[in-house]
Amino acid sequence: MTATIIDGNALAAQLRADVARRTAELTARGTQPGLAVVLVGEDPASQVYVGKKVQACADAGFHSVLERYGADLTEADLLGRIAALNADPRIHGILVQLPLPKHIDAQKVIAAIAPEKDVDGFHVASAGALLTGTPGFWSCTPYGCMKLIESTGIDLRGKHAVVIGRSNNVGKPMALMLLQKNATVTVCHSATANLKHHTLQADVIVAAVGRQNTVTADMVKPGAVVIDIGMNRNAAGKLCGDVDFEGVKQVAGWITPVPGGVGPMTVTMLLVNTLQAAERAAA
Numbered sequence: 001m002t003a004t005i006i007d008g009n010a011l012a013a014q015l016r017a018d019v020a021r022r023t024a025e026l027t028a029r030g031t032q033p034g035l036a037v038v039l040v041g042e043d044p045a046s047q048v049y050v051g052k053k054v055q056a057c058a059d060a061g062f063h064s065v066l067e068r069y070g071a072d073l074t075e076a077d078l079l080g081r082i083a084a085l086n087a088d089p090r091i092h093g094i095l096v097q098l099p100l101p102k103h104i105d106a107q108k109v110i111a112a113i114a115p116e117k118d119v120d121g122f123h124v125a126s127a128g129a130l131l132t133g134t135p136g137f138w139s140c141t142p143y144g145c146m147k148l149i150e151s152t153g154i155d156l157r158g159k160h161a162v163v164i165g166r167s168n169n170v171g172k173p174m175a176l177m178l179l180q181k182n183a184t185v186t187v188c189h190s191a192t193a194n195l196k197h198h199t200l201q202a203d204v205i206v207a208a209v210g211r212q213n214t215v216t217a218d219m220v221k222p223g224a225v226v227i228d229i230g231m232n233r234n235a236a237g238k239l240c241g242d243v244d245f246e247g248v249k250q251v252a253g254w255i256t257p258v259p260g261g262v263g264p265m266t267v268t269m270l271l272v273n274t275l276q277a278a279e280r281a282a283a
């Protein structure tokens with residue numbers, strides 16, 4: 001058996017068409033959704049991702065602002081910019097691209113974003129809303145993964161999901177979202193004694209480690225759903241995920257590719273969250 005490829009580009013295009021339609025309606029009623037993207041420093045990967053976000057905003061009919069600053073921007077100046085964007089009625093969502101230069105405390109900057117504009121879902125208020133199941137913005141990458149899993153038609157209730165990785169922005173929120181859909185959730189990480197023991201039990205595997213070939217064919221139960229959040233460069237400089245795609249697709253039931261899987265969905269959920277922020281502001 002060979003796995004069905006979950007096409008993130010196709011699902012993203014579908015959802016973005018819906019966002020564009022709702023954006024046109026909201027704009028006609030006097031509120032054009034607006035996103036501000038703040039980029040500090042010259043990290044090359046960040047430039048690529050931010051470019052994709054700004055392009056996606058334009059395609060959806062959003063108002064968007066890209067603020068770029070040199071790596072020498074002070075924390076106080078950045079906090080000043082956040083305060084100005086919090087007060088700007090044309091801006092419904094604020095995204096500060098991570099990582100930030102070392103002299104800036106990222107937690108402090110995220111805490112300064114008004115929770116109703118935290119479309120990245122990184123503020124403690126957003127994290128707390130997810131934890132407690134109350135309304136708030138969900139972190140875009142795990143939210144996109146939930147949409148990819150949903151597209152398989154599999155009901156997560158009672159299924160065993162194994163998340164590999166426990167970061168605040170990906171692994172932890174991923175586990176909470178799966179739990180909310182009534183999956184039995186195991187979170188594995190760098191100190192997990194026998195990763196394969198856990199992944200072999202999994203109906204759903206979500207890999208968010210940042211190391212290629214973390215998940216190989218011998219670690220996957222036949223028919224499992226495998227979601228690959230990894231973004232790595234292999235020895236040849238090619239973009240690859242955490243999963244050995246060629247090997248695992250011989251065993252899995254469904255699998256996401258890299259590129260073309262989770263990445264386009266991350267940007268899409270940013271649009272979804274920003275549209276929702278604008279709809280709330282208009283209501």
Ligand SMILES: Nc1nc(=O)c2c([nH]1)NC[C@@H]1CN(c3ccc(C(=O)N[C@@H](CCC(=O)O)C(=O)O)cc3)C=[N+]21
Pocket residue numbers: 048049052095096097098099120140141231239258259260261262263264266267
């Ligand atoms: N505040 C903040 N919010 C983020 O959401 C955020 C961030 N900081 N920092 C970095 C990570 C990474 N990230 C990606 C977004 C799109 C792709 C994407 O579109 N990837 C394409 C390919 C990209 C390529 O060709 O290089 C794909 O997988 O098909 C990837 C990664 C958002 N992040």
